[in-house]
């Protein structure tokens with residue numbers, strides 16, 4: 001969750017500033033995505049028999065990777081100048 005008290009040093013502002021942190025759950029969601037993908041790959045021989053449910057669900061999982069990986073890669077930003085800060089905490 002976004003911490004109201006999260007602060008970090010911003011090199012552009014050259015002082016301690018409050019930061020916006022991305023939700024930490026996106027990292028776990030990305031790990032879960034790999035697990036789900038692995039399960040689907042193991043079930044791949046059975047998918048050809050189920051065109052109605054398995055293949056559309058598999059495509060949904062594959063297309064979710066773009067926005068999910070984007071969200072999981074977000075860094076904390078300075079609230080004043082929006083500079084990305086390396087600190088995840």
Ligand SMILES: [Zn+2]
Nearest residue numbers: 010013078081
């Ligand atoms: Zn700044």
